[in-house]
Amino acid sequence: MTGQGVGARLLRKEDDRLMRGRGQFVGDLRFAGMKDVAFVRSPLAHGLLRGVSIPDEWKDSVFVAADLNGVKPIRAVSGLKGFKVSEQPVLATEKVRYVGELVAMCIAQNRALAEDIASAVHSDIEELPAVYDMLSARKPSSDLLHQHWGDNVFLETFVNVNIEKALDAPIKVTREIRTARQCMAPIEGRGAVAVWDSRLDQLTLYSACQMPHIIRTGLAECLGLEEAQVRVVAPDVGGGFGYKGILLAEEICLGWLAMNLGHPVRWLEDRREHLTAGANCREHFYRITGYADRDGTLLGIDCEATVDSGAYSAYPFSACLEAAQVASILPGPYDFPAYRCRTYSVATNKCPILPYRGVARTGVCFALELVLDAIAREAGIEPHELRAKILVKPEQMPFTNITKKWFDSGDYPESLRRAVAAIDIPAVRARQKVGETDGRLIGVGMATYCEQAAHGTSVYYGWGIPMVPGFEQATARLTPDGGLELRVGVHSHGQGLETTLAQVAHEILGIDVAKIKVVHGDTAMTPYSTGTWGSRCMVMAGGAVSVACKEIAKRAAKIGAQLLQTDDSRVSIRAGEVVGPGGSITLGEIARTWYLKPHSLPADVDMGGLEATIGYRPSPDSGTFSYATHAALVAVDPEIGTIEILDYVIVEDGGKLVNPMIVDGQIYGGFAQGVGTALYEEMPFNSAGQPLASTFADYLLPGATEVPAPRLDHMETLSPHTEFGVKGIGEGGAIAPPAAIANAVNDALRPLKAELLVSPMTPRRVLSAIAVGRSFS
């Protein structure tokens, strides 16, 4: 390692522009003649759209569904047996199905004027009863969103592995656990600019998105264009988290406008739109039973999980991503013999659910870990003792778990041991005996999870969805001055890929990372990719960069050997040079020779030259499994219900860390979101299906003073089947905090016989739980 390669704590290259305010986000783009769009959105959750009245003076500036000739509705389907398809018109046609659904679009010189027009447009909607609660939505008596379905269930799944054998277990603990609906709240909302170029006969969509190539495919389909007629550019993007991993109805609208109006159009989501029309993640309900031996050994988990999927399936796919995954990932990092799980993806009059950082895992971890603690209390043992019994052991690796997940490597119990030691459980127990002088109650809790990442074709082909990930490609191109360009189809919006992919290339070629340029976010410049999701970029795009650079190395070595007048087999690449027995030559000189002095090339030179696009997929491609144990120490004020995190420990194993500093950043960021899920974030809906928090005064995000610095400890167990042994780690930080914090709160409230089974744990919920506890004693 030369201090820049894999494993180096390099400062992020992209921060030079981002920290100086020189980033280029969609909102920074300017085009001559560009106009702004404001949408008229449904004010009601459910209703029949009878008409849209537009004042005469605005007739030419307002467009409704009937105007959108040639535009197809959004269909995000799955081939899973029994899946019901939702058709989402890009502008509402007969029915509106959630507050914020698009009804019309208004064009004006600027956004304020467009909003003036929007406020003058009236949608005539005959209100229907709102289907606002996923549990009642499952009942036969419920009103229906999609009449022809016959019920409100997108998909039901069922798995059973020997649950009968667990039913007589001496310990049986049943809980009902709920997580609130949340907003992802990236700093930059969504937004797009659409420009039609009549010379190129091409639509360019600048979009704040995570997967430009998939957006392009979907956009071309919905607008009836050839794919070559569409280019999607994702410039700097201010956080994605899954929120920007879909094709928006708004984007299709903008594309149509640009094609038909002859000038560029722009729409930038504002915070109210984000909160009210985009509260789209994390709403789960579990009825879960844990079976265990007297000593706490887990014998089985039986669960019925319901996920509120909202009104439609978003493109490429969203409706049952969470619920259907619940069934396969609920067993977590544990080894136990019996398991049953039934899941429901339920349609309600809310905006479509989207996969948020940790997709399903945050809820699953919350449900399972709370039940494990309840079992430990019942068995009279420490929660970590229970976990130590059932965590998959290093000698079992690689391990196929009860749902056929193939855990690649790791020492799960060691992460638990380290976390227990760091949070110092004996010291907490001693302190609890003494009590706090301020009357608060302290408690300790933990959670262990494993996180499947970069799972590929073999995992997804069975889903039958519009987007199955395959090989990931990267283009590596040596330039005549000895620099390197890397072109990748994934997108970096906070992950630091402009740095880490350069580090990977540096590791292979030894070129100074300052001379390595990572090009991403433009379908015209990069190989096709399903984009950035599922913690896949470092494994997949990193792997592709690695193999592409190895190919360049091979080709450069051949030219270098010729120039050094030695045999191919006697040269190697070191620090940006081809080194032979009698001398060396820089990659820059080799590149100049290839491009500009071809007369010096070897006769059998690879005519692909110093540019290679290579595909990569690990084998097997069932995913890497990073994992962590989180441990929290909290203080609960039992009189007013507030919770303070006093200490927080994360022991994480993400395989080989390409840039440990960036990994730390990912964990800190994920942790902050996890604290939000645990304690603050919630979009309440009333029985009319109205979202009730329309500003950040009501939708609480944790701020700097609410997110303590967690103490991080890294293990590095390599994955046996990826380049360098890397694993995906992008989401983990957000998975375990709600579980660890809730377990700590429940530990603190034990003397009061109170237990919290819902996130976020608000003061009101804490006090209600205490009141319930009091009624038991």
Added chain:
Amino acid sequence: MKPVNFDFARPSDLPAAIALASREDAIVKFIAGGQSLGPMLNLRLVQPNLLVDITGIAELKRVEETPDALELGSCITHADIEDGRVPDVTGGAMRAVAAGIAYRAVRNRGTIGGSLAHADPSADWLSALAALGAQAIVRGAHKERQIPVDTLMTGVFECSLESGELLSGVEIPRLSKSARWGYYKHCRKTGELAHAIAAFLHDPDRSVCRAVIGATGSKPIVLSDASVLIGKGPDHALDRAAIERAMTGHGMTDPIEQQIHFVCLRRAVQQAYRP
């Protein structure tokens, strides 16, 4: 989320501002720090034709100290008070309250007058100044009047200013040396508007023992003779039943709300008597 089109004026004296506000042909709003009005404009909850910026009026930045009181112009900011740029007659009480409002960026611009006029039930000054016995000074086209802060608010986001009237300042009585003060508020996160507020003042030399329960969802509950609610013992135990009756009487019936507000009051009282 853009405001409607409006005109903007920045007069330099009070009569001009009041004259503009008295126009009948337009919806006119004063803007001071803009920290509450700004979001409301963006959300189009207010749609004025004319905004009158009052921060250029020197009189509204006045500071007048007398042996009995301090008069602050309405455009004195929370940060002016927090940083001690204006005198203090409350033994540090007002500085501490100011420092606990919102975030520094909001305190830099937000004004004491704007806060009172805005009449957000969760705002700090409304409860704190009511407990301190402050008077709001109100200027209209023809007269000036004083309204005790504890009766200023008439409902959620409503106060007893009449159209064309402007809050020109507040008069805060000087506390005596022996005065005891406690202030406790309950927020879920730093900088958030409070979910419960309790302010308590015991100034025996001036025969004042007043408690205010704020952030009630509506007007603050003012207990003007709190001495009857406080036990004479060293633990200053509160008469919980009586306080809960007062809350119920003001429409606060939810037991959890009552509990949180009661605990805040108890903590404010304990703070005041802490040796």
